[in-house]
Amino acid sequence: SAVISQKPSRDICQRGTSLTIQCQVDSQVTMMFWYRQQPGQSLTLIATANQGSEATYESGFVIDKFPISRPNLTFSTLTVSNMSPEDSSIYLCSVVEREAFYNEQFFGPGTRLTVL
């Protein structure tokens, strides 16, 4: 399976600031996603990162708060904007390697964000 890396692995930020998280894959993948896992909760899909076009956001998530870029088939960024303590979460990128009816999906190591 693809090797996925994320930077930073963790950060502590002040409210009102923004943080950009990077997701790098060692091979070209068809799909990339961003998930959030709030403390004690399961994973929730934020958006699908579309290569060369605007991301597709899930209900409850908006581009102004979580701008996403995907300039090519191996790289994506998620920005958490104007942060508040409620944004403290683990942020995870995931990838689907090949276009197929049945998709295995693999996750990056995650970014643990704490907002003070």
Next chain:
Amino acid sequence: EDKVVQSPLSLVVHEGDTVTLNCSYEVTNFRSLLWYKQEKKAPTFLFMLTSSGIEKKSGRLSSILDKKELFSILNITATQTGDSAVYLCAVVYGSSNTGKLIFGQGTTLQVKP
């Protein structure tokens, strides 16, 4: 509303015990069901299930899907302390190949020596 429900939410066993984790789902246009193990941050892929009645096996772990009754189970035999983790069930769904996952709440497994 699409949902995935796992049970139990938490479980404490002793080394050597066998455990069964449950995952039921109600989604539109089910495609596949995936199991993950989450120890720190990153969920580690365990199994993908697409067909009913076909057991997937990896060492002491096995899983099976019942598409008629809309559930899956994950079995772990001869548990070890290293099996302590959160086990997540997720379903791929949708009429088009979006790849989107909906996750259950997770089952926290603690294996005591």
